[in-house]
Amino acid sequence: MPLPVIGLTQRVEEVADWNERRDQLDQNWVRFVQALGAVALPLPNHLETVEALAEGLSGVILTGGGDPGALGGTAPERDAVEQELIRRASGGAFPLAGVCRGFQSLACAFGGVFAEATGHIGTPHPIEGRWGGRTVNSFHRYGLPRAPGPWIVEARSADGLIEAMRHPTLPLAAVMWHPERTLPFDPRDIALFRNLLALP
Template sequence: MSGSSRRPVLGVTTYLQQAQTGVWDVMASFLPGIYIEGVTRSGGIVALLPPQPVDPDIADRVLDGLDGLVLTGGRDVDPASYGQPPHPNTDEPARERDAWEFALVERALKRGLPVLGICRGAQILNVALGGTLHQHLPDVVGHNWHQAGNAVFNTSVIKTVPGTRLASLIGESTDAQCYHHQAIADLGTGLIATAWDTDGVVEAVELVGPQFVVAVQWHPEERLDDLRLFSGVVQAAAQYAKERAPEGRSEATRERKRA
């Protein structure tokens, strides 16, 4: 891509919670900058998407201006959304963020928008499509390696499934930076598991078909020396933008191109 006018715009979801900066201690939308860097270093433009009141029309209006969607990490998904009571170790739900991201996913999938899910983002995608989650992995695998705590990321060896989109992006295996105490249990409709770790935990899923919908349980933004996942969604977004170009751009944008 040889100019900002040709770079795709990717919406990146954000947190909404209490945050401190200087003398301020307020409810704020924020996102670790490494997510932004992952997209921009891969050739994309970032539009931040803070949680807010939503309905399908609002989600569509937001997505009209985007070429791709990145669902980021964060608090546990509300277990009520997949029909379970909360586990004692499950976070207090951020229901406004859940509703916002569920709406974005639903409308993004309907229009064929490229999607990359990261950690919580993989769980949101799975639950949005009718899947369920293991609420506390230590109960399943017998240890807390997947989330050591105190912001310490452990490295797990991930094996991909041959022939999948994920395998075409990152090869047959990778060292993944993990920080999750939950994981995918039952797969959502249309999803296939595309990577597993040595404990048999599902570490990635993707949607069957031509649309780029890939989600990983680990944190690729923690290893920006390896941009393959970010590059994959940015390239898919660029192709999406190219295919919808005449009708998907505003008259003002077309005027700038003619100038």
């Protein structure tokens, strides 16, 4: 039986010395998806290509790296790809989980309003809630004080910012920490993402 295929969005990096604009992905993401019992498919920041690949995806992770355009980011091609993936997931095509920037992309798509987060860059901190009771890594400049619309908060940091949330009726969820940066991978993250992506 073929393994499920999980699409991974990628950050955009300018490499001035080579006059290149590159899509980049931490190799630990591929290993993390393998630990979930699935196969990773890095998705290029090219809308037409992603539209062609979307039919073969079992799920999607919107990975971290940079900020969405709504928060000052400078990768409109990535914004377009992620919004298309969110649109398809909202229509039931596949489950989708956002991580850090992916969390921000999901929240922005549903009208979330962000605030600057103090002490959340490179500083592990505890979180509380149904998905909390643990210490997580943190690498973001903007935090979400209030969940947009019907979204359900599953974890918060001590300063009240949302660290995890899910949609009550759509196959959408998001966390602000990076599961791929915790080595070895945390079994709680493995279990959580297997559940969020509806993996067998």
